[in-house]
Amino acid sequence: MASEQPLIHAMYPVKGFRLGTVEAGIRYPNRKDLVVMTWPEEASVAGVFTRNRFCAAPVELSRQRLAGAPCALVVNTGNANAGTGKQGLEDAETCTARLAEVLGCLPEQVLAFSTGVIGEYMPVPTLLSGLPACVERLAESEVAWYQAAEGIMTTDTRPKGESVCFEHEGAVYTLTGIAKGAGMIRPDMATMLAFIATDVSIEEALLQQVLNEATNRSFNRITVDGDTSTNDACLLVATGSAGNEHIVNTEQPLYRVLSEQVAMLCQRLAQSLVRDAEGATKFVSVVVEQAGSRQEALEVAYTVAHSPLVKTALFASDPNWGRILAAVGRANINDLDVASISIFLGDVCIVTDGGVEPDYREAAGQAVMDQVEIVIRIVLSRGGATETVWTSDLSHDYVSINAEYRT
Structure with a gap:
């Protein structure tokens, strides 16, 4: 565990958003593995999805249905329904059709989301049998x-969950979200799975903009192993249940407040994934300052964060700063002047003028x-851009967890 900090706190219910969970036995017995969520038809819905070209059948289905006034979703664990071709898509359609029948x-x-083993067909009868019980348990409560x-x-x-009640012009609004993911984390959009709800009333296109910006400041700034699911x-x-004046443009003050609150909540969720990364013992922030551009800063940060040598040194608590220096040097940056770069471990300067800091011990x-x-912390001295990537170390346990994942 990379941090002793709690990964879930008080979960404030969001009016109009209901959740129901059961143990369906999709892969393992006596384990919660099937969840249904519902919301009013008039709600606004935004989503971001993997850029992996082998995207799972539920991703393909949900991406297509996002603009069609969805009002419910089903999510299962234990089976990713990915790499399953036409049959996988038919299975996702069958499951959502059954849930639609139960909900009316x-x-x-109805949207679908899955996570688990890739390349196995969904046990559809097992999933279908659990849906009525999920619907019976639908509730807005913290427990749900x-x-x-x-x-x-x-x-x-x-x-992993985060929740906040925030005030604006005398009214109180709620924002609550949950996420999962511990491995196969280097999102090219978001984490493996995250579901967030608010009671604010906002135009759907603007909500999508809020999510896109929040994602780029949070889930697109984490990596555990460099793999995109x-x-x-x-x-x-x-849900729009707060009764505020409907947000229709970015100049409305509540839009800016909501945007910032969603970004902060997503950032906390994203960091909680790294804190619980598979086999992790360290939570690491790689901060690149004075880069020529944001993309340049991210290139350097991810090169360091993805380096197996850096990550294993972190696991060993070994101050082998040469591994960090080497990773910075191989980042795909044109005309990188190593003599102008400074590198710090915490507040300790380890590299200046292209070599070890003279006072370093x-x-x-x-x-x-x-x-x-x-x-x-890496200071490039090339411009004014700063970016941070959050990552973990690479331990024996990470190898064991993933080597034994299907056994």
Whole structure:
């Protein structure tokens, strides 16, 4: 566990958003693995999905249905329904059609999300048998949110959720979200799965803009192992139940408040994934400052964060700063002047003028590396852009977890 900080806190219900969770036995017995969520038809819905070209059948289906006034979703663990071709898509359609029948809505209004083993066909009868019980348990309560957070877990060790009530012009609004993911995390859109709801009333196109911006500041800034899943998805639902003046443009003050609150909540969820990363013992912030552009800063940050040598040194608490220096040097940056780069471990300067800082002492670096939470700061001296990527170390347990995943 990369941090002792709690990964889930008080979960405030969002009026109009209901959740129901059961143990369907999709892959393992006595484990919550099937979740249904519903919301009013007039709600606004936004989503982002994986850029993996082998995207799972439920991703393909939900992406198509996002603009069709969806009002419900079903999510299962234990089976990703990815790499399953035409049969996988038919299975996703069958499951959503059955849920629509139970709820009394159109099949096209139901989204599907799955996570688990890739390349196996969905046990459709098992999933279908669990849907009525999910619907019976639909509730707006804190307990319903917590159970859903458990129900979407795979190799996660603990459920992950965040919630906030924020005030604007005398009115109080609620924002609550859950997420799962511990491995196969280097999202090219969002985490493996995240579901967020608010009671704010907002135009759907603007809600999508809020989610896109929040995603780029949070889920697109984390990496555990550099792998992008076939099933990544993040959904944001605005039920409109708060009764505010409907947000129709970005100049309305509540739009800016909501945008910032969603970004902060997504950032906390994203960081909770890294804190619970498979086998992780460290939570690491890689901060690149004074880059020529945001993309340049991210290129350097991800090169360091993805380096197996850097990640194993972090696991060993070894202040082997040469591995960090080498990773920075191989980043795909034109005309990188190594003599102008400074590198820090925490507040300890380890590199200046292209080599070791004259006053650096290994004991100081060791003191930083012994910590559970570490900041690696790289100053490029090329411009004014700064970006941060959050990552973890690479341990024996990560290898064991993934080597034994299907056994």
